[in-house]
Amino acid sequence: MSQNAIRPARELLLKEYRGVLSTHSKSMPGYPFGSVVPYCLDVQGNPLILISRIAQHTHNLQKDPKCSLLVGEREAQDVQAVGRLTVMAQAHKLLDQAAIDAAAQRYYRYFPDAADYHSAHDFDFWTLVPVRHRYIGGFGAIHWLDQVTLANPFVGQAEAGMVAHMNSDHANALAHYVQLAGLPNHAPVSLAGVDSEGMHLRIGQAVYWLPFPSICNTPTQVREALVLLARADQWPIACDAPA
Incomplete structure (x- = not known):
């Protein structure tokens, strides 16, 4: 369907x-x-x-x-x-x-x-x-x-704050996400963006999107997802994705 x-x-x-x-x-x-x-x-x-x-x-x-x-x-x-x-x-x-x-x-x-x-x-x-x-x-x-797009609840200062915090204080977590997802590690990684379904990492000149294990509608839920992923030994399968 x-x-x-x-x-x-x-x-x-x-x-x-x-x-x-x-x-x-x-x-x-x-x-x-x-x-x-x-x-x-x-x-x-x-x-x-x-x-x-x-x-x-x-x-x-x-x-x-x-x-x-x-x-x-x-x-x-x-x-x-x-x-x-x-x-x-x-x-x-x-x-x-x-x-x-x-x-x-x-x-x-x-x-x-x-x-x-x-x-x-x-x-x-x-x-x-x-x-x-x-x-x-x-x-x-x-x-x-007819309808594919989904509005991003974080675009603006909420997203900018999360991105700045991760890039300045949690470089090890970002490096762990790269390793966990099997992404290239030839260049420095930074968090570029966050949406309700995942996050974008920038590695060198390339951008990669990684899904969260569950939908995040608030900054607190994003933080919880990022902490979970920082401690994970494999990338969790997303389980409650919206249509």
Whole structure:
């Protein structure tokens, strides 16, 4: 059933941090234009991108905001046998300064280098508000999904506080999460973000999402989950994931 595909579709969106943005070409009407963009998710759980005002895809979105973002499992041996998600969306440029500041605070933790070229060049934040999703979980597992995104209860100061605390005081715990999840350990690790279902770790230039053992709706529940994971000898299986 399509209902059962919502969770893995959202997890794929969380696990990846770059995709192919397809827009309607302004210079070649009638032809789609694809470009690779990094993204993180905003407070509503929608993809958030930072793009240059002179980029072709920006000109395209200014003319027609209808677009799609294709996300697939990284390093797949067989791209047709693994999950991929197409997010059909309306792109909206952020204009409110408070919204821009909130977006920047989160986005820079995921992509620290972006702070330099955002301030030095003409870049703007855009959010991709989904209209519909097409999720393929492998051969024959094909679904149209209307509602995949889930709002993040922590985006803002609550998340910023948790992230700062873990990065400044609990480097050993973060290193343990890396070991526990079998992630690469060739570069320093930092906590980039927290959502109700898991956390994002940044290792070098790459971002990885790891699920919590249970859903966390409050900062206290997040702290309890992080403590549990710091003491675990294997990664617990999530047991109460929402649709």
